[in-house]
Amino acid sequence: MEVTGMNTFQQAIDISNAQELHLCTKTFSKGEFFVTCKEDATSLDLVLDMEENSSCSILLLNQVEKEVTIHVTMNMNRDSYCKMGVLDVQNAPMTWNQKVNLLEEGANFELISGQLCLPNMEKTGNLEVEHLAGNTYGEMKNFAVLSDEGKYEMVANGNIKNGCHEAQSHQATRVLTLGKGHSAKVVPLLLIDENQVKASHALSIGQPDEDQLYYLQSRGLTKRQSLGLLSVGYFMPVIEMIQDEKMQEEVRMLVESKVGLYGNK
Amino acid sequence: MSELVIKNLHVSVEEKEILKGLDLTINSGERHALMGPNGNGKSTLLAAIMGNPKYTVTEGSITLDGKDVLAMEVDERSKAGLFLGMQYPSVISGVTNSDFLRSAINARQEKPIGLFKFIKQMDKAIQKLEMKPDLAHRFLNDGFSGGEKKRNEIVQMMMLKPKFAMLDEIDSGLDVDALRIVSDAINECQEETQMGLLIVSHYARFYEYLKPTHAHILVDGRIVVSGDASLVEKVDTEGYEWIEKEYQVKLVKEDKKQPISLGSCAVNKKGA
Numbered sequence: 223m224e225v226t227g228m229n230t231f232q233q234a235i236d237i238s239n240a241q242e243l244h245l246c247t248k249t250f251s252k253g254e255f256f257v258t259c260k261e262d263a264t265s266l267d268l269v270l271d272m273e274e275n276s277s278c279s280i281l282l283l284n285q286v287e288k289e290v291t292i293h294v295t296m297n298m299n300r301d302s303y304c305k306m307g308v309l310d311v312q313n314a315p316m317t318w319n320q321k322v323n324l325l326e327e328g329a330n331f332e333l334i335s336g337q338l339c340l341p342n343m344e345k346t347g348n349l350e351v352e353h354l355a356g357n358t359y360g361e362m363k364n365f366a367v368l369s370d371e372g373k374y375e376m377v378a379n380g381n382i383k384n385g386c387h388e389a390q391s392h393q394a395t396r397v398l399t400l401g402k403g404h405s406a407k408v409v410p411l412l413l414i415d416e417n418q419v420k421a422s423h424a425l426s427i428g429q430p431d432e433d434q435l436y437y438l439q440s441r442g443l444t445k446r447q448s449l450g451l452l453s454v455g456y457f458m459p460v461i462e463m464i465q466d467e468k469m470q471e472e473v474r475m476l477v478e479s480k481v482g483l484y485g486n487k
Numbered sequence: 488m489s490e491l492v493i494k495n496l497h498v499s500v501e502e503k504e505i506l507k508g509l510d511l512t513i514n515s516g517e518r519h520a521l522m523g524p525n526g527n528g529k530s531t532l533l534a535a536i537m538g539n540p541k542y543t544v545t546e547g548s549i550t551l552d553g554k555d556v557l558a559m560e561v562d563e564r565s566k567a568g569l570f571l572g573m574q575y576p577s578v579i580s581g582v583t584n585s586d587f588l589r590s591a592i593n594a595r596q597e598k599p600i601g602l603f604k605f606i607k608q609m610d611k612a613i614q615k616l617e618m619k620p621d622l623a624h625r626f627l628n629d630g631f632s633g634g635e636k637k638r639n640e641i642v643q644m645m646m647l648k649p650k651f652a653m654l655d656e657i658d659s660g661l662d663v664d665a666l667r668i669v670s671d672a673i674n675e676c677q678e679e680t681q682m683g684l685l686i687v688s689h690y691a692r693f694y695e696y697l698k699p700t701h702a703h704i705l706v707d708g709r710i711v712v713s714g715d716a717s718l719v720e721k722v723d724t725e726g727y728e729w730i731e732k733e734y735q736v737k738l739v740k741e742d743k744k745q746p747i748s749l750g751s752c753a754v755n756k757k758g759a
Contacts (some may be wrong), residue, residue, distance in 0.1 A: 432540070437577035440537050441591040441643060442565035451590055455581020456625075483590065 227253045229276060232465075234258070240265040247276035247302070254465060255280040265291045272302035276324070281463050283473070284310035294320040301328035307463040308335040309473070311480045315344045322351040324358035324389075333362045336457035339372030339404070350379040356387040363394050364408075365456040367481065379411040380421060387418045394424040398456055400449055412472055434487035450483035457481075489515045489552050489568065489650045490513050491536075491683060496547035497708075498535045505531040507545070507628075507708035513651060513701075518677070518684040520694050520719055523705035526741030530574060530688045532705070533653045537571040538564050551650070566595045568650030572640040572657045578628045584639070585609065585623035588646055595647070615672045633660030639671055645676050651683040652655040652676075658693040670696030691723035706736045 224244045231253030237261050255278060259266055263286050270280065271470065284290065298304060302378065305384050310316055322331050337345045351360035368373045380391030391414075397406045410423040418466055430452050439450035457477045464470040478484065491513045498506040502655065505528045513519055521529050535542045536549055538561040549556040552569055559567060578725065579587070584719060585672050588609065593599045607625075613622050616638040637657050639687045644652050654673070658666055677684060694702075694716070702718035704727070711734045721729075727738055 264576070282734070377667070431577070434579050435575045436539060436561060437573070437579070439561040440565055440573075441572055441647065442562050442594040443590055444560075445560050447562075447590060447594060451582055451587065452579070454586070455579070458581060 224414075227254070227276070230444070231466050232256075236260050236261045239263060242267045243269070245270045245280070247272045247278050248326070250275050253276045254278065256283070256464075257281065258283045258402060259286050259290055259292070261285055261287045261374045263290055263419065264288070266293070266378055268294045270294070270304070272296070272298045272304060272329075274300035274302060276301040279305045279463060281307045281460075282309070284312050284316060284328070286306075286314050286316070288311055289315045291317045292345050293390060294318075296320075296322040296331065298326075298329035300326035303330045303423075305332045305463070306334070307460040308333070308337075309457065309460045309477075310336070310345065310486050311338040311457070311477050312431040313340045316346070316363075316396065317347075318347045318349075319431070320347075320349045321362065322349075324360060325355060327355045327357045329355065330359040332359075333364075333485045334459045334463070335362075335364045336460040336477075337364075337366045337374065338457075338477075339366060339368045339374045339451075341457070342371060342373075344373035344375070346375040347389045348377045349444070350381055351388045351391060353380075353382040353389040353391060353410070356385070356389060358386065361390075361392045363459070365396050365398075366406070367398045367453040367456050368400065368404040368406055371403040373405045375407045377409040377411065378423075379413065381413045382419050382421065384415040386416050388420075389416065390420045392420075392422045395426075397427040399427065399429055400469045402477065428459050429486075446482045447484075450478065450481040453481040454478055454483060489683065490550075491569075491651050492550045493532075493536070495522075495703075496532070496535065496546045496549065497545045498531055499543045499545050500531065500541060504545070505542075505708055506535065509705070509709055511703065511710060513683040513685060514676075515650065515683050516681045517701060518686065518697055518699045520697075520699035520702040520716070521685060521687045521705060522689070522719065524721055524738050524741070527705050527739045528708045530655050531656050532697050533571055533685065533687065535568060536564075537561065538655060553704045561746050562594070565647075565649075570644050570647055570649035572637075572644060572652065572654040574655040574657075574659065576628050576636045576640055578626075578631075580626050580629045583624055584627055584642075588643065591643070591647060608646055609642075612642045612672075615645065615675070616642055617668050617669075618642065633661065634665050637661055638665065640667060641672050641676075645672060646678050648676075649682055650680075651685065653685045653687075655687050656689070657686075658688050658690055666693060667696065673697060678710065691710050691719055694719045704730060706730060706734075707739045709736075710735050 227247040227408050228251050234256045236258050346374050362378050378393045382389045395408045406427050410425055412421050435448050461474050493511045496506050496509040523529055637660055699716050702714055704712040
């Protein structure tokens with residue numbers, strides 16, 4: 223399937239079974255892609271080509287019930303801007319590979335992902351933002367919440383090639399672990415072959431703060447609800463990317479129920 | 488009419504006994520001032536009533552309208568009608584004030600509160616406390632000044648309408664104007680709900696605003712003197728030393744952490 227964004231656009235795209243999707247943004251266009259991997263989707267091969275001076279947000283919502291593999295390739299030209307969100311709270315494994323090519327000066331890519339790893343479900347990600355021109359910007363923020371026996375593996379690679387002056391590569395990963403028996407492996411990589419650059423990475427993996435839990439419980443929330451509320455905070459940056467208020471509220475309620483906010487125990 | 492009864496309460500923290508047999512009864516509509524030098528157990532009492540897991544009750548009982556509070560989880564105590572305005576409220580990034588408060592209100596009622604009703608209530612509380620209108624959308628206590636955190640505790644109290652509110656040095660960090668604003672809000676909330684109050688503060692001015700009906704002095708884990716508001720005045724003018732003489736008790740001096748010298752390293756002494 224091919225979808226082209228021109229002028230001002232807003233495109234909702236549903237993915238079923240195994241599907242290839244080619245998105246393109248034309249010069250000086252600005253808009254939003256909302257891609258939903260429906261219950262029966264098994265794989266998605268997504269290619270996004272951004273022409274110069276185009277701007278878009280792309281939100282990838284996973285609703286798959288079994289298992290899904292997602293490959294994303296992005297080619298970003300001069301002064302193009304993309305903000306991408308990935309929201310995955312499904313009780314199903316997900317393999318996600320992504321390569322972003324910042325081809326020309328001024329290309330700017332930002333990613334925020336929120337993933338929930340329920341018992342025995344494995345979510346793996348292998349992401350790379352490659353800087354192939356100077357004055358390019360890449361930022362990856364990955365958030366994950368792991369419950370009992372949940373598994374999360376994330377390799378995030380910021381790769382700045384030689385000659386890419388003033389390129390910036392930033393990444394942060396925050397993992398909240400709940401319960402027992404979970405496994406989190408996060409590999410932040412910065413491969414830098416140029417001196418005149420800015421780069422950073424931050425990583426935190428840990429249990430909820432006991433004082434925070436006590437504080438929430440002291441206001442009447444059960445332990446499960448408190449953990450749920452703390453977890454929702456990890457998904458809000460992605461949820462807030464949804465422009466449509468009604469849909470934002472629906473997705474938010476879905477996430478809240480998945481993390482146990484409406485549970486009583 | 489509700490009643491909070493504490494009998495012979497013994498509480499330890501990390502094997503050290505802080506409360507050593509404390510008795511106290513508070514009824515709806517009463518305002519109890521709890522005073523005492525630092526380190527004698529005031530905050531411990533409040534935390535133990537709320538169920539802070541760091542505090543272990545080794546003996547005694549706490550009942551709320553005859554129900555065993557000690558058998559309740561922390562959230563159950565809150566839902567039963569207890570509220571603790573904390574001295575050091577937690578900072579929780581990623582959770583907005585409005586999400587938090589809505590969840591807290593919904594946790595204590597069968598039917599979720601309507602959005603319009605909630606916004607109205609929250610706006611009223613925010614206006615009363617003269618806080619910035621964006622409070623609802625800010626993360627819980629994140630980036631708040633000391634005074635804002637304390638006002639936010641009172642916003643929560645107003646929204647949750649407890650049977651008994653315990654305020655642990657809620658006046659610290661407040662400037663003169665803010666102290667008046669917070670006091671007015673507490674008074675108004677109490678008049679509306681007839682909640683019982685247990686107030687810990689070191690400052691007579693706060694008590695002047697709140698007009699306690701009862702006052703107690705807690706020394707070395709026990710209440711050694713109880714009386715009316717005149718006790719607050721006496722402490723304000725005379726301090727606590729008279730208690731040692733009159734009641735043959737020893738004030739516990741708070742352990743002050745001394746700076747630790749790491750010694751000198753790589754220093755060339757003359758002649759060495």
